[in-house]
Amino acid sequence: MLIQEVLTDIPPEEVIQRxxxxxxxxxxxxxxxxxxxxxxxxxxxxxxxxxxIGTGTQDGRTLVRASTSRMHHEVSQFLATLAPAEEVRENVPGPGVSGAG
Structure with a gap:
């Protein structure tokens, strides 16, 4: 499972709708x-x-985390619509993360 995350100024509800x-x-x-x-x-x-896809807050911004077993590129593309692509982080440590991908 690969986890990717990005910080954005878009409200959580709008991130989920997008x-x-x-x-x-x-x-x-x-x-x-x-x-x-x-x-x-x-x-x-x-x-x-x-x-x-889940959202939370960090430093007054929306933290967006996404995980998938196979659609890594598609998830990266989506996260890049929320913030500049260079800000999308991959292989974020977390529970159950194998780092496969």
Whole structure:
């Protein structure tokens, strides 16, 4: 499981809405279907992989973390819409992270 994160000034609810639109409408070949969601997280299932996106706060900004087992490039593309691509960090340490990818 690869975890990626980015800090953004976009509110958490808007991040989740953008993620829902990105992965259900934009990724037509691997369109995701919402399995679980709230104002601060979204779990999607697609034919290619599961994707989980969560938000929190850090230093007054929105911290966005995303994990997937196979759709690393697509997750990176989405996170780069929230902040400059060079700010997207990969292989973020966390529970259950194998570093595979």
């Amino acid at each position: 993620a829902r639109e990105w992965f259900t409408l934009r990724m037509t070949q691997y369109a995701g279907f919402t399995e679980d969601s709230s104002d601060h997280h979204l779990k999607l299932m697609s034919e290619a992989a599961d994707i989980t």
